Amino acid sequence: MSGLDEATKAVFRYRRPEPWCWEVVVKAVCSGTHAGWEADHAVPQAGGAVAADADLIAESLGRRSAYTDELLAFALAGMGDLRALPVLRRLAAANQSPYDRPHARILATLPAAELLPVVLPVLRQEPERYHSSTALLELLALWGPAASPAVAEVIRHLGTAHTYDALRVLGRIGAPAVGAADRLAAYATGRVTPAHPYRRRAAWAHWKVTGDPTLALDVCGAAVRSGTASHGLPFLADLGPLAAVHTTPVRRLMESPGAWTRTYAAYAYWRITGDPEPAVPVLLAQVDPAWEGSPAMPVRQAVHHLGEIGAPAAPAAPLLRGILAREERLSQPFAGVRILADRAYVRTLTAALEGING
Structure with missing residues (x-):
């Protein structure tokens, strides 16, 4: 087994591999040689584990292939290193934005103020490109209120294949998205079809942007009482003591046969009652x-x-x-x-x- 093979296996298998392992993997990818699928996929996920090699990674940008540049830019982004931005701008200009949720979770380490100018033009151009929009909406949701400059672009995704993700983003942004309140209410009350499975998410988002819990309590409480409990419990948990009227059915669901439902119910019960x-x-x-x-x-x-x-x-x-x-x-x-x-x-x-x- 070569040193690179051994190092790559180690960084995938162990939480605390020997320091030389990450060094070998990073140098192989930076060199632009064929490091292998595993090494190529390890480096963007590394985060702070490759902080000691950040300068080498940054200095290698622009010296190899566009593919290598992308790998290295994501490695820098995972450390919150702004030296990733030029490559990310080039990718966006070429309509090669992040295409999956894991990529978005890496990019979320970067400050929203720095990366939003890169993201917004893509959201404006491509509301129907499923993979790209899914990843970018995930990124905005992770940023939360810091993504408020993107509200108009997020609203454009309502009524598309990305409606559920757009509702999540608007709720995470909160009060700056209050302009979407009427549309959120329409989804929550079923005036927009198909209403399912968006109603609970829309009702929760309506509460987050308006501060009025009435709709969320009604729609999510009804879900808990109807047997579709796991879909309403996380939102009741977020409402906390405001959802006290639903304490009894939530407590009962802590004995559900479903592990996810029991977990959500236990958390919701504590959030609602403080017990x-x-x-x-x-x-x-x-x-x-x-x-x-x-x-x-x-x-x-x-x-x-x-x-x-x-x-x-x-x-x-x-x-x-x-x-x-x-x-x-x-x-x-x-x-x-x-x-x-x-x-x-x-x-x-x-x-x-x-x-x-x-």
Whole structure:
């Protein structure tokens, strides 16, 4: 096995590989030689793990192929390094904007004020390009209120294949998107077809932009009472004590046979009532120490919610510390996003322990 092969396998498999491993992988990609699929996909996901090589990465831009430039620009973006911007501008000008959600999550590390001028022209030109628009809307949602200059462009995506994502972005932006309130109400009340599955998201977004919870309480509460509980619970959780009228059905759903529904219900119950006692055991039961990243299990969400609860979730701390200490990464996510997914899980575990420890 060559040194590059060994290094590449190590950075994909281990959370804390030997420092030389990342150095070898970065140098191979920067050289423009055929480093291999794994190395090419590792470097953009690396984030701070390649901070020591940031100057080498930046100096290599423009010296190799456009493909290599793209890989290296995403590596810089994942560190929040603004030296990625010239390449990202060129990609946008060539209609080669990020095309999937993982790319958007890497770019979200960059300041919105710096990258929005790159993103806005693409959103104006391409509301029907599914992959590009999906990724860019994901990016705006991650930025939240900082994406407020994009409200007009986001509204243009209502009524397209990207409606659900556009609703999420408008809700995340909040009050600066109040101009969309009437359209959000139309989706929430079913005046726009197809109403499903947008009604709950639209009602939640209406609350976030207007500050009036009436529509969200009605639509999301009805979902919880109707048996489509998991689709309404996250929004009731966000409403918190405002959703007190729905406490009883939420409490009942903590015994649902579905793991996702139990997790959402436990979190919503705590957010609504402030009572952690029944919620913590339900959430803790979802934290499988052997979890390998399967999206069928709400492990990361349960960890996040335990961290939000804080000190009353102290019984979870030893388990979370043990998971965080594991050497091997999650193995179930597709290799092209495995490092990214594992880094996100590590951040969630770390933040949860900080929340529990106060």
